[in-house]
Amino acid sequence: MKKILMILTSHRLDCFRLCMDMLIHGGSIHRFDRVVLLLNGVKGRHLRYVQKLQARHPDIPWDTVAGPRGRGWFISNLQNECVRRYPDSLYFKIDEDTFVSADWDQELLAAYEAHRDRPDLSLVTATIPNNGLGCWQLLNVFPDLREKFL
Numbered sequence: 001m002k003k004i005l006m007i008l009t010s011h012r013l014d015c016f017r018l019c020m021d022m023l024i025h026g027g028s029i030h031r032f033d034r035v036v037l038l039l040n041g042v043k044g045r046h047l048r049y050v051q052k053l054q055a056r057h058p059d060i061p062w063d064t065v066a067g068p069r070g071r072g073w074f075i076s077n078l079q080n081e082c083v084r085r086y087p088d089s090l091y092f093k094i095d096e097d098t099f100v101s102a103d104w105d106q107e108l109l110a111a112y113e114a115h116r117d118r119p120d121l122s123l124v125t126a127t128i129p130n131n132g133l134g135c136w137q138l139l140n141v142f143p144d145l146r147e148k149f150l
Contacts (some may be wrong), residue, residue, distance in 0.1 A: 002033040002089040003105070006082050009096040010040035010069055013049060016096040020053060024060075026102035034061050034086055038078040041069020 007023075009016045023029040037050060054062045065081045067074060079093065090112070092105055101107075112124045139146050 004086045004089045004091050005032040005035045006038055006093040008038040009042060012096050013046045019096055022099050028102055028105050029060060031105055034063055036063045036065060036082045039064055039066040
């Protein structure tokens with residue numbers, strides 16, 4: 001099964017640069033069969049950076065899906081187009097302000113493999129405690145991790 005990485009970016013070029021640096025220099029980006037940049041209203045300097053990034057890294061199997069900036073269906077439409085282009089794949093999606101470790105994809109893949117036979121499994125995602133809800137989930141939904149992260 002192919003592994004597809006979707007990266008949503010819209011207006012935070014500073015975050016997108018850091019996100020890409022972590023993916024490229026950490027090496028995880030090279031474990032994907034396709035890296036699809038979901039461009040949510042990207043233009044100007046941000047778009048020029050995307051184009052230069054792709055040119056500087058021709059060894060990465062890039063694709064882009066572009067659409068107008070917005071939330072909800074605007075983002076869903078970008079993701080759906082990616083799935084249409086690359087059906088029957090395993091999809092990993094992050095946003096421009098998601099900063100990952102070098103093994104993040106391997107950890108998510110291991111979680112998926114451990115639970116793939118469950119009929120109620122629809123999504124495996126990382127808990128990112130960068131806001132109140134993420135922190136609450138980390139400390140309350142996963143009590144075995146509470147002491148480590150309190």
